[in-house]
Amino acid sequence: MSDSAAKTERPKRDRGPFPRKGFQILGLGLQDFIRYFFGGNAGLAIVVLIFICLFLAKEAIFFFPQHHHEYRIYRQAGQEYVDLIGKEIDTHTRLGSTVNIAYLAEVNESSTEEDQLVNALLQVKTAVENRTERLGERLGDARESMEDLPEEIAKEADPAKKAEMEKKLAEARKLEQELAPEWKSEAEAALDDPTIWDLDRNPVRLNTEEKVKIREAVLMAEPAREQDHPYFVALRESSAAKKEKARAKYETFKATIDELRNAVKPVRDLHGELRDVAMENRRVLDKFETAPARKKALIEGAEATKDPEEKARKLKMAEAVVMDTPDYEALNKPIYDSVPKYEEIEPTFVSGVTKAWEALPDPKTLETKSGREKLRAAKASYEDFLKSAENSSEKIPKWRHDKPMSVLKTVLAFFFGKDWITNSSWHEFYGLLPLFSGSLLISLIAIVVSVPFSVAAAVYVNQLARSQEQNFIKPALEFIQAIPSIVLGFFGILVLGTALRNLSHVEWLSWVPGFPMSERLNMLTAGLLLAFMAVPTIFTLAEDALNNVPRSFSEASFALGASKLQTIFKVVMPTAISGIVAAVLLGFGRIIGETMVVLLVAGNKIQIPDFTAGIGVFTQPAHTMTGIIAQELGEVEQGSLHWRALFMVGMVLFCISLLINYFAQRILKKFHHAH
Amino acid sequence: MSDTKMDTQLPKSEKKPESQAVEPTGDIVIDVDDVSFAYDGKKEVIRNVSMGIRCNEVTAFIGPSGCGKTTLLRCLNRMNDLIPTAAITNGEIRILDTNIYDPAVDVIELRKHVGMVFQKYNPFPKSIYENVAYGLRIQGVRNKATLDQAVEESLIAAGLWSEVKDRLDASGLGLSGGQQQRLCIARTIAVQPKIILMDEPCSALDPISTTKIEDLITQLKTHFTIVIVTHNMQQATRVSDKTAFFYLGELIEIDETTKVFSNPSKKQTEDYISGRFG
Numbered sequence: 001m002s003d004s005a006a007k008t009e010r011p012k013r014d015r016g017p018f019p020r021k022g023f024q025i026l027g028l029g030l031q032d033f034i035r036y037f038f039g040g041n042a043g044l045a046i047v048v049l050i051f052i053c054l055f056l057a058k059e060a061i062f063f064f065p066q067h068h069h070e071y072r073i074y075r076q077a078g079q080e081y082v083d084l085i086g087k088e089i090d091t092h093t094r095l096g097s098t099v100n101i102a103y104l105a106e107v108n109e110s111s112t113e114e115d116q117l118v119n120a121l122l123q124v125k126t127a128v129e130n131r132t133e134r135l136g137e138r139l140g141d142a143r144e145s146m147e148d149l150p151e152e153i154a155k156e157a158d159p160a161k162k163a164e165m166e167k168k169l170a171e172a173r174k175l176e177q178e179l180a181p182e183w184k185s186e187a188e189a190a191l192d193d194p195t196i197w198d199l200d201r202n203p204v205r206l207n208t209e210e211k212v213k214i215r216e217a218v219l220m221a222e223p224a225r226e227q228d229h230p231y232f233v234a235l236r237e238s239s240a241a242k243k244e245k246a247r248a249k250y251e252t253f254k255a256t257i258d259e260l261r262n263a264v265k266p267v268r269d270l271h272g273e274l275r276d277v278a279m280e281n282r283r284v285l286d287k288f289e290t291a292p293a294r295k296k297a298l299i300e301g302a303e304a305t306k307d308p309e310e311k312a313r314k315l316k317m318a319e320a321v322v323m324d325t326p327d328y329e330a331l332n333k334p335i336y337d338s339v340p341k342y343e344e345i346e347p348t349f350v351s352g353v354t355k356a357w358e359a360l361p362d363p364k365t366l367e368t369k370s371g372r373e374k375l376r377a378a379k380a381s382y383e384d385f386l387k388s389a390e391n392s393s394e395k396i397p398k399w400r401h402d403k404p405m406s407v408l409k410t411v412l413a414f415f416f417g418k419d420w421i422t423n424s425s426w427h428e429f430y431g432l433l434p435l436f437s438g439s440l441l442i443s444l445i446a447i448v449v450s451v452p453f454s455v456a457a458a459v460y461v462n463q464l465a466r467s468q469e470q471n472f473i474k475p476a477l478e479f480i481q482a483i484p485s486i487v488l489g490f491f492g493i494l495v496l497g498t499a500l501r502n503l504s505h506v507e508w509l510s511w512v513p514g515f516p517m518s519e520r521l522n523m524l525t526a527g528l529l530l531a532f533m534a535v536p537t538i539f540t541l542a543e544d545a546l547n548n549v550p551r552s553f554s555e556a557s558f559a560l561g562a563s564k565l566q567t568i569f570k571v572v573m574p575t576a577i578s579g580i581v582a583a584v585l586l587g588f589g590r591i592i593g594e595t596m597v598v599l600l601v602a603g604n605k606i607q608i609p610d611f612t613a614g615i616g617v618f619t620q621p622a623h624t625m626t627g628i629i630a631q632e633l634g635e636v637e638q639g640s641l642h643w644r645a646l647f648m649v650g651m652v653l654f655c656i657s658l659l660i661n662y663f664a665q666r667i668l669k670k671f672h673h674a675h
Numbered sequence: 676m677s678d679t680k681m682d683t684q685l686p687k688s689e690k691k692p693e694s695q696a697v698e699p700t701g702d703i704v705i706d707v708d709d710v711s712f713a714y715d716g717k718k719e720v721i722r723n724v725s726m727g728i729r730c731n732e733v734t735a736f737i738g739p740s741g742c743g744k745t746t747l748l749r750c751l752n753r754m755n756d757l758i759p760t761a762a763i764t765n766g767e768i769r770i771l772d773t774n775i776y777d778p779a780v781d782v783i784e785l786r787k788h789v790g791m792v793f794q795k796y797n798p799f800p801k802s803i804y805e806n807v808a809y810g811l812r813i814q815g816v817r818n819k820a821t822l823d824q825a826v827e828e829s830l831i832a833a834g835l836w837s838e839v840k841d842r843l844d845a846s847g848l849g850l851s852g853g854q855q856q857r858l859c860i861a862r863t864i865a866v867q868p869k870i871i872l873m874d875e876p877c878s879a880l881d882p883i884s885t886t887k888i889e890d891l892i893t894q895l896k897t898h899f900t901i902v903i904v905t906h907n908m909q910q911a912t913r914v915s916d917k918t919a920f921f922y923l924g925e926l927i928e929i930d931e932t933t934k935v936f937s938n939p940s941k942k943q944t945e946d947y948i949s950g951r952f953g
Contacts, residue, residue, distance in 0.1 A: 553797060560863070570812070570813065574801070
């Protein structure tokens with residue numbers, strides 16, 4: 001078509017002996033268009049990637065100035081000072097509760113046998129009640145009316161109503177006669193079902209005699225006519241007696257604990273007073289900081305309104321906004337005035353605690369294992385307390401509200417901050433450490449569990465399996481990738497978590513660190529699931545690396561009289577090692593970025609795991625960097641500090657992934673280069 | 676190359692019972708008896724081959740591509756076992772008077788006695804030292820002095836010692852092609868086999884490296900029985916004592932090299948060596 005137009009306007013150009021043929025626009029042929037189309041697609045993806053990076057970086061980077069600003073107010077309002085005292089009190093509270101838990105363990109576990117039986121009874125009873133719920137309710141109602149109606153009849157004067165009530169009473173009696181045996185048989189049927197005896201808490205093994213007793217007791221507890229079985233009354237009494245005895249035995253222990261805990265009182269009172277002062281300061285400062293913005297909004301609002309009266313009112317309001325700089329010195333005066341008082345009461349506080357601490361019994365003398373362990377663990381808390389007390393008493397006299405604050409400090413406060421506290425009326429803390437340590441520990445479990453499995457599977461499939469096995473195992477393992485993580489998380493909560501907790505309560509496994517687990521959802525559960533999720537990534541890449549080892553290497557090894565296994569361990573694996581390392585790194589990247597499973601299964605407790613528990617730290621719940629974003633981003637105000645903090649967490653994740661991928665690619669490149 | 680060094684190696688291999696049964700030069704150490712071989716169980720690539728290979732001689736296998744010479748070579752140390760469906764369909768191969776396809780034979784033991792050098796040099800991605808020591812290490816030799824001695828002797832025997840003695844810890848892959856092939860030969864002789872199989876060892880090398888390897892083969896034959904597959908007929912005349920000509924899976928002729936090349940008894944042999952086909 002364009003050809004015919006060209007013909008009429010200009011003389012036909014001589015195209016020479018080799019003219020370009022076919023469809024052309026602006027000198028571009030079909031081939032060129034296809035080429036640019038594909039190129040454009042690739043380019044678009046890269047542009048979007050760059051756009052995302054820039055957006056992330058922009059949202060995240062403004063976190064620091066805003067964070068700095070908030071921190072400055074925190075200091076100016078005297079909150080920092082109050083928290084210095086608060087920290088000392090917190091460590092003391094922790095110490096007190098640890099010691100108290102040891103004491104409670106001693107008292108409560110003195111009657112474990114009885115308590116377990118009573119618990120078993122209650123569980124079975126609840127289960128039976130649930131199964132006979134409808135019948136039980138009707139029977140209960142009938143019995144209640146049988147009890148209540150005669151009184152009402154006696155009170156009622158109107159004969160018509162009286163007759164009606166009597167009729168009702170007769171009905172209830174009849175119903176009761178009917179339902180009572182029915183309930184009994186249903187309850188018995190429920191008790192005959194063996195699944196009702198699966199106890200999920202305190203799984204004790206009941207012997208036949210105990211089962212018979214429980215059965216009797218449950219049947220005695222009829223709806224609305226509960227009667228206690230004498231056996232269990234005896235058990236409860238014996239339990240109470242034993243506890244009483246233990247309490248009597250540890251009277252001095254308890255007294256010492258009380259002494260230890262009460263030593264804090266004057267400091268706590270002071271803290272409470274100052275806290276109120278600082279709160280008020282903060283309110284004043286916040287008002288001052290937002291004053292210009294509010295004024296501007298009011299003036300703008302006034303300009304927009306047409307009604308002159310309304311306009312004048314708004315302008316007056318804008319006028320009234322106080323813009324004066326608050327008198328920081330005066331605001332903080334109560335705080336400065338409290339320093340001598342603090343210095344006076346603090347030494348008595350510390351010496352009181354020290355005295356009580358020294359009076360505590362030797363852990364060895366306690367009877368229960370958990371009591372001993374807790375009391376031993378309290379030593380770390382005690383040292384923590386001493387350190388924190390020293391720190392506070394050193395810093396408090398020197399504290400100034402107008403001490404300049406470096407930006408570096410607020411940056412460090414993010415990366416190494418130990419608290420992540422949001423939506424607080426006091427001050428919001430954004431410290432990465434609890435989230436980072438959670439992510440890292442979970443990934444560590446996952447990688448430690450996953451690597452042996454995946455690499456061994458890769459070696460087997462690549463080197464040892466027959467081809468039918470290869471054809472089965474490879475797709476099967478790669479299929480794991482196709483399982484939606486929400487489904488795995490679901491499985492983790494319902495099956496794996498419960499199974500692990502039950503396993504951890506098995507008596508002969510109690511030597512395992514961290515067992516028995518108190519929480520069903522914890523880092524171990526999440527780590528195991530993530531290990532499973534990492535298998536396809538590591539397996540596929542490791543298998544690839546093994547596959548890339550030239551055949552001639554293993555042939556040479558065989559020709560020298562090496563066995564299959566010697567060849568694998570001495571030639572094939574060492575040759576593929578960099579590829580395997582890259583596979584593990586990429587698996588790690590996959591794990592640390594995983595969100596859904598950890599959000600569901602890790603327990604979501606924002607705290608730095610208690611490393612004093614040794615390896616048992618892995619059975620504690622934790623929150624993760626990915627989980628916190630998923631959980632909180634939907635609910636924060638756009639542009640707020642919290643919002644930016646979450647972006648910053650995302651940025652950190654992004655950088656971690658980037659680094660891991662970079663190193664993995666570098667190692668892989670080296671590996672391919674070598675062969 | 677020092678003969679005294681080689682002599683110190685020999686007693687070790689003579690401790691093995693099989694080697695005591697063998698008289699020095701001239702005895703048949705490899706006895707191929709009516710052997711047929713197929714990769715897929717049906718189509719035979721070697722048909723009814725019989726020959727005897729004598730001790731301390733160099734025997735060259737020649738023939739056009741696809742004639743089965745490499746396949747036969749790889750049968751001799753059962754490298755073909757690595758291919759699942761490949762198997763000998765007829766006859767037997769006796770090495771040192773033992774049928775090597777007998778179920779009682781451990782293929783690993785066999786390969787310790789029948790070493791192999793491949794067409795494309797393939798040192799391990801390890802140091803030069805570790806390449807040579809590999810065979811001994813997998814046999815469980817831990818003693819550093821023994822390993823040091825064996826590595827030195829093998830490298831001397833392979834004519835590589837003077838070139839690499841200062842960089843034994845450098846990677847074997849950093850050597851030149853010819854050096855890498857000699858390293859592979861050193862690696863093979865370090866485990867002191869009785870027989871060395873060479874599958875076109877010079878085909879990937881330049882002429883100078885080829886000459887070095889050929890010299891090496893001539894020297895090695897005083898201690899080893901060597902079977903070499905080659906496409907290069909000049910090479911066969913230069914290094915071998917006996918030459919076997921294969922064509923379409925059959926052994927056409929085996930005789931003294933001088934006789935095969937000067938006065939072949941079969942028409943096909945004559946056609947091939949005079950370049951009329953192949």
